[in-house]
Amino acid sequence: MKKRMACLFVGFALALIVFAPASELRVEAAAKSANTTETRYIRGDGVRLRKEGWTGGTVLELMYDGEQIKYYPYVFGSDPEYNYMQRNQTGTYGYVDHHYTRMTK
DSSP states (O other): OHHHHHHHHHHHHHHHHHHHHHHHHHHHHHHHHHTOOEEEEEOSSSEEEESSSSTTSOEEEEEOTTOEEEEEEEEEOSSTTEEEEEETTTOOEEEEEGGGEESOO
């Protein structure tokens, strides 16, 4: 029993040594990408800015064609079609389906 516990402890310690640096790198990369923003524009009228990143999320505001937004390309909602953004006109943060954004005005 003591030998089995010792083996489990050593295995756990080795796993921490091997996987901990990789997870720190992933967290660092996620933090950097979370701060990456793009200027984009809304495509279409009545585009919904949602509180949660999925089709059933609460609608916060409606946006209109050509509105400029601050778009976070690496921050997704529970539905990966939705990205986090800030509406420049009101300063409200929320999620938008990326199909309703474009790179140029």
